[in-house]
Amino acid sequence: MMTNLFSSFDPSSSFNLSLNWLSIFLGLMFIPPAFWLIPSRHHFFWNKIIMTLHNEFKMLLGNSIKGSTLIFIALFSMILFNNFLGLFPYIFTGTSHLIMTLALALPLWLSFMIYGWLNNTTHMLAHLVPQGTPPILMPFMVIIESISNVIRPGTLAVRLAANMIAGHLLMTLLGNTGPSASMIILWVLLIVQILLIILESAVAIIQSYVFAILSTLYSSEVN
Template identity: 70%
Template structure:
């Protein structure tokens, strides 16, 4: 039962034994090109306003020496949001609900930050392991706790995004599978519930991409 339930999130369509579902990750690019060469539209003005707002927020979180990194986090937000929204369309593979993609976003970013921090700011990174005012007897335990919390950061980023995307899709699937066996009155209620859940999933798609980008920005700001 569980294997069949979660199999909806696994790549299944293929051509010549080549999985084609992951191509949905690049479908977001279809929405971008005309923004740069077409005449300005309301959608272009809205998207430009969103990018400017995100740039200001990320800039406020970063150190002055890292202000140029805002373009990376805005691009990360855009990629995750496009993939989350595409997953709400029927028969479109939700790549952001897989740990393979989410870890490929969080792990290289975290590893790059750690290597840069420990090579360029070694003393500052060591100082982060022991918070100011920690008693001498608790210092070894604080070093252990801070080290573990730093190591699990990419995993928590990936698991948070994966779990939130899977939860809503599972609920929609479970409710939708019961449709053929329901009466007309209950089916009407089910349709209303499905529409409300889709609206909620659209909000979750934006919130989770924003949370992923903001937490990545906060991790970067710790490297002085």
């Protein structure tokens, strides 16, 4: 029984421990067999996705260190599996909590900033003033660009968590009205819930892609 609207996002379990956080590692049970067993349709499909992402990230990163696309592919895979697993009943959605999304976004952004300011200081300073800015507006542009750089990990984390929470909350609200609804309304609710699950599946893919592609763009700016 839910004590409040957000209790469906509570990480505590019946053992009074946060064991539900272990659900973020369930993806490790699905990916390795696809590469070690006899190649299947799942293997070819997942390999096609990885190669498409690799080519896109490689184009965005330009002349960077070989293998640098792997971290972004791994990031995409982890978020995608967590988003999808959260759509199944009684499986905890780790990406709906800011503590996890910030743990993914903040170290990435911090490492990009440290690397950029230590190795490409002139390039990073040039980014603070867009080309063609009038001299009188330069101090304001430096402040605006600095603020936009600082809030990047926050926007990445909040975007992912908010999109995961919004759909789950809507499905929870509609599901709670089911027991007291008439048969006609129940059928309407069932159709709406199916459509919402399809929408949430699309959101799970899109948000993991957006998180990975924005991280790639942020890293390409420091080179």
